[in-house]
Amino acid sequence: MYLLTRNSNLFLWTILTVGIVAGCQQPEKPKQAYDVAAFYWPAYHYEPRAEFLFPDKKGEWEIIYNAKPKEEGHAQPKVPLWGYLDEADSADMDKKITAAVSHGVNTFIFDWYWYEGQPFLESCVNDGFLKANKGRMNFYLMWANHDATTYWDVDNPKIDSVIWKGGVDREQFDNVVDRVIEKYFRDPSYYKIKGEPVFCIYELQTLINGLGGPQQTKEALDDFRAKVKAAGFPGLHLQGILWSALPSTIAGVPGDQIETQEDVLKYFGFNSLTNYCWAHLQNPDGDYTQWAEASTAMWTDFDRDFSIPYFPNVTVGWDANPRFLFKAGYITNPAPEKFATYVEKAKAYADAHPDQPKLITINAWNEWSEGSYLEPDTVHGLGYLEVLKKAFVENE
Template identity: 70%
Template sequence: MNYKTLFFAIFLIPAFFLLPACKNNHKKNQETPEYTVAAFYWPAYHYEPRAEFLFPEKKGEWEIIYNAKAKEEGHRQPKVPLWGYQNEANPEDMDKKIETALEYGVNTFIFDWYWFDKQPFLEDCINNGFLKANNGRMNFYLMWANHDATTYWDVDNPRKDSVIWDGEVDREQFNIVVNRVINQYFKDPSYYKINDEPVFCIYELNTLINGLGGPEQTKEALDYFTQKTKEAGFPGLHLQSILWEALPSSIEGVPGDSIQSQSEVLSYFGFKSLTNYCWAHLQNPDGDYEVWGDASTNMWNKFGKDFSMTYYPNITVSWDANPRFPFKTGYITNSTPQKFEKYLVKAKEFIDKNNIQPKIVTINAWNEWSEGSYLEPDTIWKYQYLDAVKNVFGTPSSKKE
């Protein structure tokens, strides 16, 4: 099941540090963290004019969070943010997020980034919030969340195939995206790089291929992206893929040998690394947190062996996407900060044992409130999930605080 598309279940849908293999801008007066702790950031908690027909109170997806209802006895809804319903497009509110993330060891945000109907979507969080507040303190990069925006959530139109905006782009739109991403984001000093190459993550490779007209056309487009990145003054482009069902396992009709594995697919297109977005893409998100987490993280060794490019482990806080649905859907139970910390330790050990460079772990998520997977403090756990990150990945001085 495409769980990111299910976001549109009540919305439209989902100077730094130097490392041996990862150079970024050095931030003065900050310790150099040994690990890149990168949390996915869902930029839906601000007013987006194009989504006003869904969120008439102009609060973004907060409107489904504070209106959420428990679907059965013992179901903890609504989730209540400790900081209140902040406006992430406001630099003052975003400043608090950046300061808190850095204090607790989250040093990179991976922003979900959208392009629908020939224009960006939900960009104000990054442009007006993060970039105006950041001032070089925290790194970031983009994950192009190029899935369809559907009306699966709509009780008056509950068809799964009813699409508001198509996630596919043709070559003309792809070239516009390339130009925008390079000039508006790659050139920002805080944009995250590996070996000086800007990292750009693509969520649905299948969708990209379909929109561009096939694998050969897609390879040509991605080669163009790399060339334009070089022309902008970078040594290359670091393409990163999300590993899940939207990553094809074979490609037919390309010149040369047949491509019959996901690793070969990624190599053909020039991808250099991959990670997961969340455990919901690996195991059905229903039931006990540790059962779910053990099954998901036990797949890491296979991922490391199956792919010729670097696999970065992913940790998921929890899962409960019920606020987006008028009906009950499966959710994770018995999740706690202490159990979450166990998997952070497992990720650190996996990175060290396999000598993964740079040392990157991705976390779902900083603020997926409507999917029940967030590091931001709520009224139940307060800062305990962030404490877990600091316990495992915090710098020596932060652990002393």
């Protein structure tokens, strides 16, 4: 999900989620027993602020069609079966929505960005999705609030040089809140749990740093909730991404011992958790099945460690080498039939937690540059989507 970040650490590669929701579903939306929410990386359209990186004006497609194998047997470049669609074009986005809904993906989670006082990569949502959707599927936002950095750019090879900071001060935080409430939460298709719009935060630690500390962050999030209620909703459903950017301790909070991630989440009032991808949990290097087994085995730990709902994540694959000037580790032998095993495991997890919504997140709809995508390519065709159709549509 990182358009601009090119870090070699496994968890920094992402840039920068129950059943049918009462009161927010539109009659047009197909009913499913499970909500299947795919993360959507909105980098495959022309973004003027990124033209210095992608002069072809096709967004990150440029590094996809220019990718080369880093070693013998390395499956690069990835070739999209649909061609290099422009997601900010409503006709092209209509193709994506139609395929998603017919194959059981009834929600997109858009990576959403805010740098230097303005949104970034927002045309995908505004000009593509919202104009094409017409109530067919739900969506919500994950604020991908990490720094935008680069070191693969040949004109700027310094490791981890920051282009834009992901942290925001209180004034900018309030601008973000006002924008997402008015522009997105009010849309009838915005995903809600118990009537509360779901808003996901990618890097909690970055939020804390930008706002000046934990107490200031708690005050800001409390004010966010108050504004959501003032807008006519019963509340805000705050979702966290579970990985190393979720702090396990907070210092300097008077009278509180905050020494676990669970304590941190309680302090700030989070309502649920999910993962963005398995690359945040296990080193993405080697065989898919081994990686998947190690990642999903951690779900038992999440049950033990957290009192709020955890929504299971299933990841298609991982190969972020198109973004590197060197060879990075990648997952080998991914395949739809292997993916199907862990889709069924996620369904079983959801069934074993009847007290929480049946929400499953997928990485990802279109993370082409990270080698994790449901969209059809010239190798597997619609194979990954057919897995989801069999699991969530044909079995209804």
